[in-house]
Amino acid sequence: MPSLEDAKRKVEELVVAKGFGNTPDEIANKLLFAFIELGEAGDSWKKGKPTEETIEELIDVIFYVLDASRLISPDADLDEVFERKWAKNMNRPHRYGEGFRDKKPGPA
Numbered sequence: 001m002p003s004l005e006d007a008k009r010k011v012e013e014l015v016v017a018k019g020f021g022n023t024p025d026e027i028a029n030k031l032l033f034a035f036i037e038l039g040e041a042g043d044s045w046k047k048g049k050p051t052e053e054t055i056e057e058l059i060d061v062i063f064y065v066l067d068a069s070r071l072i073s074p075d076a077d078l079d080e081v082f083e084r085k086w087a088k089n090m091n092r093p094h095r096y097g098e099g100f101r102d103k104k105p106g107p108a
């Protein structure tokens with residue numbers, strides 16, 4: 001099964017082959033592009049475009065996230081980090097983070 005680390009290496013291969021920026025000073029741009037692609041996914045969904053198109057935009061987001069991650073921390077093992085973060089989130093209380101809705105004061 002392909003892993004996040006496999007996907008990250010493939011994105012690196014693409015970046016090098018196509019001559020995209022490949023240095024740490026490109027990190028901010030890549031994170032910005034991830035947001036832009038996320039906006040494209042939202043727009044595609046909102047406009048009722050074919051779901052394959054929306055999914056492709058989400059894959060673009062993943063490309064930029066993986067690309068930024070390898071420049072931010074080349075030694076980070078994303079599969080390991082994913083598992084660790086997954087376990088951390090699984091150990092949180094049910095619907096954690098949504099409690100603020102009950103505590104919000106009502107209209108005056």
Ligand SMILES: [Mg+2]
Pocket residue numbers: 037040056057060
């Ligand atoms: Mg796109």
